[in-house]
Amino acid sequence: MNVIIGRYVPSNSVIHRMDPRAKLLAMFIYAASVFFANNGVTYAMLTAFLFILLLLLRVPFSFILKGLRPVLWIVLFTFLLHAFLTKEGATLYQIGELAIYEGGLQKGVFISLRFLLLIAMTTWLTISTTPVEVTDAVESIFGPLKRFRVPVHELALMMSISLRFIPTLMEETEKMIKAQAARGVDFYGGPFGERIKAMTALLIPLFIHAFKRAEELAIAMEARGYRGGEGRTKYRLLTWGSIDTWLLASTVGVTILLLLFRA
């Protein structure tokens, strides 16, 4: 649960109050521009920009580090891979057969940094934006695709209903584990094959319940007049302020500078 929704950290910072569309677009532009950086200056620019954005979050730095932790191993692994396998420039260290070259070290640092910047930027978005806001933003940004018969509204509604039911289903799973354990099912002990079998005693009732829920929910939605996206109004309002334009403009600005300074 913590992985999916627990990342949002409530706060009243400038970033938190921004339009989720602006944040989502800024994230996309930033993520794309990260791939164009190829020298020290450009990476420094991207890092500095992200650092400012993270500072504006007004959230303890430990929360941001928590978001980065799961990928640290991958970052370290790619760093070592590049450091040892790229054979460019002067030799820095020589340990027996293995040698580290200047080019390899540089490439390793850049690639790891690229990873970290991407993850930190998505963390910046998820810390400051609730999943529902992200859904609204997606629906609004991709809205024009409705003309090409892309079911944007339906997809967004599916997303928001799934988000709403995650805690409900988690609760039900917990209850089911206890109920089946009380009947003698052992989920944690025994050989691997046995444990897999035990899982069916959990998954089958869980799926049956989920389908029943879906059916009842569909009936309830219809009874409350749901007939698809046509002619629907929206309660949640997205408001685009000057601060949102500023965010987008500065992101685009950084991208342009980056394109000018790249090697």
Added chain:
Amino acid sequence: MKQLVLSVENLSFQYLGQPNEAVRNVTFHVYKGDWVAIVGHNGSGKSTVAKLLIGLLKPKHGEIRLFDTVLNEATVWQLRRRMGIVFQNPDNQFVGTTVQDDVAFALENNGIPREEMVERVQAAIRQVGMEAFLLKEPHHLSGGQKQRVALAGILALRPDLIILDEATSMLDPKGKQEVLEALIDLRKKQQMTILSITHDLEEAVQADKIIVMNEGEIVANGTPSDVFSLGEKLAEFRLDLPFVMKIKKELQQTGIPLSVHSATIEELVDELWTLYLNK
């Protein structure tokens, strides 16, 4: 004469592949400001009536009318806007991610402009006493609170009729009490018309009129005291007498001359102390 809100005439329905009709020749009327309860045990056809009323099932015979509008395929969406239903399971009818989103759901579906929507959502949430929970997510609410939110979602539509389909049967006693109090309050302050479908006779005591269903048919119809005075016959329909009625019956058996009319605790207590004083 009170205004007729809902009229159901000779309603029949048969599920596909079932030998008998689930609902047979059901006729009843609901007047403005009334609270009517349809009671019956499981499989008596009462829930089928609810589904027929909001057009989820199509009747075999008969007619359902809300004011002057007959329910059919052309009017079903218009009528769903004018009557709201609260279902049994509190979780499976909560669509929104927060309380206010859920209350707004039916309004969004009906294309109500946003400014009006905000106003109506606030008012509806106040009516059920949930204003402190506006931004809460459903998993932080109790069953009774979720059902009150469902009720608010319907009130926001400003309906002519509220239908409750076993709305309190999955709740604990406290939740049940919360929902009942909200309903009693609504009726007192706004003359809301309520049709509650239940197997709980304690809930039915609140109604002005009780309709008893058994095997798809209406077998009794009248005020709570009329219906409860049937006594033994109710057991035949597999309905359990409310606590007050049980006490009354025991008292009568010990030779205390109680009338047949008292149905609530207050009425019974009044009768008892009058009897004691007159002795």
